[in-house]
Amino acid sequence: MVPYKELKDAVRDLKNLHGQQALTLEEKYAVLSKRDAIVRKCRPATLDLRAAEPMVGLCKSMCPEKERYERQLRKCFSFYESLAAHEEGNNSKAADARLMIKEFVRSAAGTEEPLPYEIRSMEALKRTMEHILSFVIAKEPTEDALLARWYNFISSSIKMIRRDIMQQPNACQDVAVHLLEMSVRFFIYSSYRLSLLPDHLFDKELNSENIRMCLLAIEKLTDNGANSSNRAEFGSYAILLDLDSMSIQRVLRKYKKSWKSPDLMFAVNLWIAFRNCDYLRYFRMIKKKATFLQACLAHRHVLTMRTRTLAILRKAHWNYFSQIPMKTLSTWLGFEEANSTASFCAKFGIASDRPNSKVVPSPSTFTLPPSLLEVLVNSKRGNESAEKIVRGTCTCNGAAFLTLPESSFDENGRYNRDPVCSYFIEHWTKLLDSHKPDLKIADIKFVGSYVGF
Incomplete structure (x- = not known):
């Protein structure tokens, strides 16, 4: 319930805000912050969840306008959102508004619930994922440091896509499932592709948790009626x-x-x-x-299986362990090459007198060796790019092109193009005209479609 006078003051404040000139990023950010404060002040609070309107994202850009200004002011943007990302030689310290994607920020106690125009619509989420596929995943680097930077940006963007989806679970569920399925494939691919990076560059457990969260989100949507033709594929991943x-x-x-x-x-x-x-x-x-992605997941447990296997073989065949040919041991341990087997055994204190001959055990404390690059998994990939792997069976590429996001300010910096401000001025004015001044107004809705938004 909102008092009549409070709503009347809010309409007056929005009208005063409309038309103000803001030429710098600071001024534009300040104007939008004032708008949000006014809108939040009149946001209805209800304890009856059955009466609550379902959330529908209304932001049509890859990144909400206010966030773009804020992050540019703080110089908090990725290389993949900079001018240099689109064209070499440009300034990597300047953001390109066409490339900016909503950033993932961990929820904290006391954080205000997002407004509908801060949550991207399903169409905007589709466009965001297509942008990530075509302009970021397709440009996978090879250097470790660059690969970590590439992963961190995509991971943050995908986690924010998942959050926006789950904040509006009733909107286009089939599309949402498709986006989450591509998210799962990316994280599975990364679990293998980045497995040799040091822990400070790639957190394997956090990546596994991302896979798990996306799979749970898919389960929740399909339980609510969403359709997917890939249920068996993702059941195997689970x-x-x-x-x-x-x-x-x-x-x-x-x-x-x-x-x-x-x-x-x-x-x-x-x-x-x-x-x-x-x-x-x-x-x-x-x-x-195994498919390539199934092999990527199985690879996470290969080290455990090899360690257990080697321990069993040494215990069961101790007397004639040295007579086991390296080729046979390679088969038992799942290696494609004898040299890889020899390197693996050496980590356990098992030396080989000749690269392709016998293995000779030596009493040594077992230590877990680092994972070795798997020829077996790589061979399953073939010539498929990371983009194709993440897309899955979908062969059609969406339209990926760079466009300037909509602005609430005209070419002279006047705040007169914001559909959010116009909507609330019009909607709240109608409510004021239909109520008596001494009554509280309950019909304050935050759903619908803002024209031009």
Whole structure:
């Protein structure tokens, strides 16, 4: 409930704000901050969740206008949002408004709920993902430091896409599921592509958590009626992500309609092989049946399987361990090359007198070696680019082009093009005309479509 006088004052303040001139970023940011303060002051508060209107994102840009100004003022933008990202030789310390994407910020206690025009519409989210695919993922670097910068920007952008989706769960659920599926594929690809980076450049556990959160979001949307033709694919990812889990019953119940599909059957059988330490079957299945992304997830557990396998072999065949040919040991440990096997064994204090001959055990404390680059996983990728991998089975590319985002200010810096301000002035004026001054007004809605927004 909003008092009549309070709403009347808000309309007056918005009218006074309309038409003000703002020439600098600071002035534009200040004007929009005043607008938000006025709107939030009249935002209705209700304890009846059944009466609450469903949230619908109304921002049509990849990044809300006020955030663009704020981050440019703070010089807080990524290289991929700078002038240099689009054309070499440009200033990397200046932001390009066409490239800016809404930044992920962790929620904190006391944080105000976003207004509808701070949440991107589903169409804006589709355009944002297409921009990420075409202009960022497609330009995957090779140097470690640049690769980490590339990942961090995409990760932040995708996490914010997921948040915007979950804040409006009733809007275009099928589109939302498609965007989340591409998000899962990116994080799975990154789990392997960046696996050799040091911990300070790539947090493997945080990346796994991102996969898990996206999978849970997909489950929630599909439970609410969203459609997806890739349920079996992502059910297999859910199992492979937690291959060391004691039970997969929960996942199978979620995907019971697809559990006989090749993807889910592969994941279940690989889980059984992992639980039973059936190393021959485990590596054979990855080599012969896994897709590239399934192999990427299985690779997360390869080190555990190899360590357990080597310990079992040394204990069971101690007397004649030195007589096992390196080629045979390579097969048992799932390596493609004997040299890789020798390098792996050396980390455990097992030396090889000749690169392609016998292995000779030496008493040494077992230490976990770093993961070795997998020829097996790489061979499954073929010539597919990162962009194609993330897109999945979708062969059609959306229209990705650079356009200037809409501005609430005209060419002279006048604040007269903001559809949000115009909407609330008009809507609240009608409410004032239809109520008596001594009454409180409850019909303050934050849903609908702002013309031109």
